[in-house]
Every structure is written in C-alpha cells, then in structure tokens.
Amino acid sequence: MNSVEDLCALISSKITWGRGEDPQSLTPDTPLLELGLLDSLAIMDIVAALEKDAGIALPETEIVAANFRTPKALWVAIEDASGGGRK
Amino acid sequence: MTTTTAPLTEHAPDPGLSATVRLDALLARSARLHPDRPALSGPGEEWTYAELDRAVDALAAELTAAGLTPGERVGVYAPKTPATVIALYAALRAGAVVAPLDVADPPARTARMVRNAGISLLLTTDRALAGCRQAAALAREDGGAAPEGQLEHGLNRLRVLEGTDRPAPLPAPTDRGGYILFTSGSTGWPKGVLLSHTNVAHYALWAAAEFGLTEHDRIGSQAALTFDLTTFDLYSAAAAGACVVLMPDVLRAFPRDVVNWLNEQRVTAFMAVPSLYHAMLQQGGFAQDLPPTLRVAAFGGEPFAPVLLQEYLRLLGDVPFYNLYGPTETNACTYFRMPTDWTADQELTIGRGIGGVLIEVLDADGRPTDGEGEIHIAGPTVFQGYLRDGELTDPTVTATFRDGVARRAYASGDIGRITPDGRVFLRGRRDSQVKRRGHRIDLLDVESAVLELPAVSTAAVVAKDGGPHSGEIWVYARTDASEREVLAELRAVLPKRMLPDRIVPVADLPTTTSGKVDRRALSTLTDTPATGTDPAGTTRTPEENRT
Secondary structure (H helix, E strand, O other), X not given: OOOHHHHHHHHHHOOOOOOOOOHHHOOOOOXXXXXXXXXXXXXXXXXXXXXXXXXXXXXXXXXXXXXHOOHHHHHHHHHHHOOOOXX | OOOOOOOOOOOOOOHHHHHHOOHHHHHHHHHHHOOOOEEEEEOOEEEEHHHHHHHHHHHHHHHHHOOOOOOOEEEEEOOOOHHHHHHHHHHHHOOOEEEEEOOOOOHHHHHHHHHHHOOOEEEEEHHHHHHHHHHHHHHOOOOOOOOEEEOHHHEEEEEOOOHHHOOOOOOOOHHHOEEEEEEOOOOOOOEEEEEEHHHHHHHHHHHHHHOOOOOOOEEEEOOOOOOXXXXXXXXXXXXXXXXXXXXXXXXXXXHHHHHHHHHHOOOOEEEEOHHHHXXXXXOOOOOXXXXXXXXXXXXXXXXXXXXXXXXXXXXXXXXXXXXXXXXHHHOOOEEEEOOOOOOOOOOOOOEEEOOOOEXXXXXXXXXXXXXXXXXXXXXXXXXXXXXXXXXXXXXXXEEEOOOOOEEEEEEEEEEXXXXXXXXXXXXXXXXXXXXXXXXXXXXXXXXXXXXXXXXXXXXXXXXXOOOOOOOOEEEEEEEOOOHHHHHHHHHOOOOHHHOOOEEEEOOOOOEOOOOOEOHHHHHHOOOOOOHHHOOXXXXXXXXXXXX
C-alpha cells in the first residue's frame, strides 16, 4: 500500500461491479458514496483488507462517511492514522 | 387549493380514531395545532408544520393540474430528503396511491416494481433523474422515454402510463389513495403490498400514543423510505406534531456517524433494525456517546442478539425499549416493552397485539392451538392485498379465532406460539424467506434472477445452515461463468442487500428421492469450491465476513 492508486485497486476489488462497469475506472476522486458503490458490507471488507493485507488498522472512530467519500479521502485518513507519511 | 382531505377531529392521538384518518390529514391537523413547531428537518433545512402543509398543498394542486387523478398509483423515486417527503405527502393529498422507491435499487428492478404495481407516474429529484428515466423507459411498453415535467422543490414528474393505458382505479378504500411498499416475492417480481390510509394510520396513531410522542419530540429517521419501519418516522411524527429528522442516506453504512447524528440532532425517539443497533454498540461507540435526549427507542424486523440486547437495556436504563413485530402486510402488529432487568438467558417474546389488532396461532388444520402453528393477524392494520400485473389479489383468509369469531386474517408464514395471556413467541418460517438486516428476502426471488441469466442452465439458492457461513445466501449453479461474472450480472437486476454471498459452480444439483433439488443437503453442505476459481478475490473469508 504505497499510493492512493494501490488503495483504489483494493477498494475496486471489494466492489461488486455490475455488467458493463469498469473496475479500472475507479479514480482517487470517484464519489464512492454518492454513486452508491459502497454498502456496509463492502466497507467492512475494505477495513478488514487494509488491516490484513497492508497492516493498516483504521481506528473505529475513523470509519465514518467523511473518510469514505472518495479513495483520496480514505488515503488521507490512512496517512493521518499512521502518523503521517505511509511506509 | 384542491384538497379532498376528510376532516379530522382534534383529539390527542387515539387508535380508535383511525377509522377515518388519512395520512395527509395527520399533517394538516398538526399544521393547525402546531403551525410553528418544526415538522421536518434535513441537512441544512427545516420546515415548520405550517410551511410543510402549505408546500404539500401547493404541490398537490400542481400535480392535479398536471393530470394526476385520485386513485392513480404514483412512485416516488428519490433519495431521502425533505423534498421527497413533500412529494410523498403531496401525492397522498392529491388522492394518489403512493409507492416510495429506492434509488439504490437497479433500474431493472425498479421497472419491475413500477409495472407490477401499475404505477403510472413517477416523481423524482433532479439528482435521481437519470436513474428514474432509465427505470421509466424500462417500465414502459414501448421502451421509449417517459414524458417529463418540472415541479417545485427540484422535483420532476415522469409519465409512465398515459390516458387509458393507466390501470383502472383500485377498489375502495384505495380508490382515494393509499400506500405501496414492496416485498421480495417468489417469482423475481417484487410484490406491491397495498395498504390503505387507515392501515398505516392505525399503526402510526397507536405508536404515537404508546410512545407518548408530543410536539416536542424529534424522531430520528435513518432507514430508506421503502422500509416499513419508516411509516412510524413520518406518520407517527405527523400524528403527534413531532419533528421528523431525516438522516442523510450516505451515513447509513457508518454506525459511528449514526451515533454522532443521533447526538447532534438531539433525537428523542428512534426505531431501527437490530443489525443497526448491533453495529452502533460494537463499532459506533454508542455506549460512550449515549444520546442524552433519547427517551424512547424501538427495534424490529429481525432477531436481536440476546447479549447485545441485555447490554442495551443496561445502557438505556429507564428509557423504554420496545420490540416490535409485523410483516409489511400488517405494519407492526405486536409489541413488547422490554423489562429493564431482562437477561440474555430468557426467551424473548414479540409481545401482544397492538390496540385493535388480534393475533391467533392456527395449526395445520386451521384450528387455534396452544402449541406451535402459523401466526395469523386480523384487524385494522391488515393490508388490502398484493399488486401483481397492476391487479389486486387479496391473499387473506377467513380464520376462526379461539373466541369463535371468524375474521379476515393474514397468514404471516411465521411459525410461533401464543400464551394464554396473549404473548407471542416466534419460532421460524414455513417458506423460503430469510431476513437480512431486517429486509425480507425470498430465496426463490434470488433464484429467479439467477435462472434468468443466459449463462446459467440450472441453479438452487439456499441459506446456509450451520457452520461459519450460517445465514449466508449461497447459489449452486450449473454454469461456465465465473463467480465474479455471475455476480456482475446479478448486480444489474438485484438490490445489493439481495446479492448472494457465494456462487458455487456445480456439475449437478443433488436431488431427493422424489427428484426435487435437495435444498436441505445444499444448505448444510460444508464443501467450498477451490479458491482458485476466484482469482479476483471477491470471496469473503469468514473472518472478514458480515457482522
């Protein structure tokens, strides 16, 4: 997990994409919630995958809509949670 | 103003009054009694009763001028905002039978709801317009674009059926309006549950009285308006002159946000499914951030985890906590105020019938029994029937209760027993329905969607029973497609909450000696396919799984 692009790939893998939707189309600015791409299950999956695959334990206080608006917003929250500057 | 509301006598909420009550008249009455009290609150806006009632009157007149006729079925396809509530009330006031529709559902599914319920007009917000256009075009015979017009409050109207293509008005009392909520059916076409004004108002008035709601209450409304729990939010609020506070849709998946919102909005009354209560306690910090203004709470729709329920009762202390039960077809029809000293080792009852509603448990021969049987519900909250192909069919039965009186009753499909003092205990289902986050899902509905896929030759959908995946919805299918491909196809036709947890490709489905698919065997099968079939990583491992 070195970049917001990596995070986009992780988020994309947890979304159930519909026919004709392109999983590669996810960008740092995609409005995840506004587009209805994430439900509570996908959010739990993303949080679990962050911890398991990238060793990032997002505190429960950070699992809020404001941090899941876009991949970029989540990336900022991750950086903040890990004390600035990811490995 | 062209309003046709029946006058409503100015009494305190009383279930006995509901015989003549229209939902929009509850609003009109509160506008007279509490004109300057807040009625409706959403992000950045608040409406007093007088303002709301005036806006509803004006929009109802606008709809009538645009050709809406009493008894016409109108879908309100919109995110949960004040404009949406205004649209619901205005359509009701204009005499329409109103169906809230969820913008999160795939347009193909919404189109099936529109067709099955005989909806001829859709109302939507600017933001939801694109999805609404898609659903409307899919619902129209000719597949063409629906004629549109703009309305006040950023609303739009889309004509699905015109002139004589519109279905004939429904029988009384719904020829003057009513309410439609959809439920998962066994055919892949959501069934429209047709409720009269009285069906909904009886429950709303009962709840307002039982919970002691007043014009000082703030009711937190968190669920989608397609969910039957929200009739309490909207119409019990109107019955009491309380304020309904709409939670933004995007917060729904974040328990921490829900708890913060309850605090920030000074919510005093709240109703939700146990799934949300569980999450608010486990991930939302509810124990640390107990909303100090909360004075009554209720849950319903699915079982509450006993240990968490006990914890809530400890946290809530003197705040009444109610267990409500009832299929969409009857609104909430039983209630039980949880004793504060209830503990997790005790059996939980769904309680007794709400005022005016009678509950009976009948055995396989249709006789009242003290043992287990099917729960039957009779009284003013029992719906009018299902809408299929635009037509009304009444599935209720005439059942003789233990007092010897024969009543029009809804056979719920829920198995339970009733004690001599009238308390009901639930035991399970007699059919293929399961519950997920309080939503009723018919496994055959999911199965229909799977079987309609060209890539699938045959399939069975089961709820896993036992083991780490217990309660999950699994599809066993003969298909050359990958799990991911099948899920992508299903995503276009099923709401997210109905998507299966796993798709398992099989060479053949096991059968019973009579040649039927052996669903029992599939539901307890512990084998999982090789993980190699799922390179994209859609598989959810147990530890990552749903809470």
